[in-house]
Amino acid sequence: MNTNTQDERVLHKRLLSHDATATEEAARLYLPLIERHVAARARNIYRINDRELIWDVTVNAVMLDYILHPERFDPNRSGLLGYLKRAAERDLMNAIEKDRRQRRGEELHADVEEGIRARNKPSEIARITRDAEEEAISRIEREKGLAAVSNASNERDTELLRLMVEGERSTHSLQPP
Numbered sequence: 001m002n003t004n005t006q007d008e009r010v011l012h013k014r015l016l017s018h019d020a021t022a023t024e025e026a027a028r029l030y031l032p033l034i035e036r037h038v039a040a041r042a043r044n045i046y047r048i049n050d051r052e053l054i055w056d057v058t059v060n061a062v063m064l065d066y067i068l069h070p071e072r073f074d075p076n077r078s079g080l081l082g083y084l085k086r087a088a089e090r091d092l093m094n095a096i097e098k099d100r101r102q103r104r105g106e107e108l109h110a111d112v113e114e115g116i117r118a119r120n121k122p123s124e125i126a127r128i129t130r131d132a133e134e135e136a137i138s139r140i141e142r143e144k145g146l147a148a149v150s151n152a153s154n155e156r157d158t159e160l161l162r163l164m165v166e167g168e169r170s171t172h173s174l175q176p177p
Contacts, residue, residue: 053092
């Protein structure tokens, strides 16, 4: 067993025991190594040179995936540096796929809007927009009403508020038994 592996195991044990200095030491040691690895992968495989994305992926792999949850790492299965590199590569792929999904969603949304505009008159578009806004407003009002129901002080108030939110207008339904 080489010294690096021994050092990794010692650092890992310190993190598991919540050693106060182990977190800073792990971050100082692994953040630059993983950042270089992620930057090379992003540049060579994905043709990406987004420094912010690279830093976010690095921090996520080292700080969030490992330092906050050291129990997830099994030193008997691999070395710590290899584990962190794989975690960073996985996080990089996830970030790129998320960005692609968002871009596709934006493109699909733009296509739908263009389709509606092409098929409908301006008055029809205004009606569709108005209906969508009214639907959103009524949904927000219902959610506010349901929140008020959950905050009611007694069962009778809760029942009355629930009936009102559901649209009950009959005073007979609101009378006490």
